[in-house]
Amino acid sequence: PAWATLMATALAGFGSVLLAAAVLKYLRHKQRAGHTDFLLSFAAGALLCTAFTHLLPEAVESGAAPQTLFSTLFLALLAFFLLDKAELYHHGHEHGQEHSHGHEHTHAHSHGKGGWTLLLGDAVHCLGDGMLIAAACLSNPALGLLVALAVFAHEVPHHMGDLVVLQ
Secondary structure (H helix, E strand, O other): OHHHHHHHHHHHHHHHHHHHHHHHHHHHHHHOOOOOOHHHHHHHHHHHHHHHHHHHHHHHHOOOOHHHHHHHHHHHHHHHHHHHHHHHHHHHHOOOOOOOOOOOOOOOOOOOHHHHHHHHHHHHHHHHHHHHHHHHHHHOHHHHHHHHHHHHHHHHHHHHHHHHHHO
């Protein structure tokens, strides 16, 4: 039913954001100094671990040629590396650095410009998650619930990393 799909998607989407925010707030309160940069690394590690221990072996078992799979992986990693470098380059040139003969720098900081890129990427990612949950719910409501729980577990560290970046 449609209500089950909406509930499962809301659980995975909103629930993961709320839990990530609560855990992040707890960790910041507990540490008092606000040293939570490790959470971004944790989220990236969790996502890479999922990709390399679950998704790639399943892709190899699907019958696709390993050379094609690993070429695609390499090109995807290269593309995201270049996108990251382009974002850093663009962000660095937005600070309005003026060079005079005395090599003085003036900075007009505008923090948070990379946040829009992160939010756009998250929106596309969440759309894919919602389509995955909806397809699973159409197949079998119990499967839809399991997929929603898996997406929820995947999204908590992801959103913790996002929240660290956005703050």
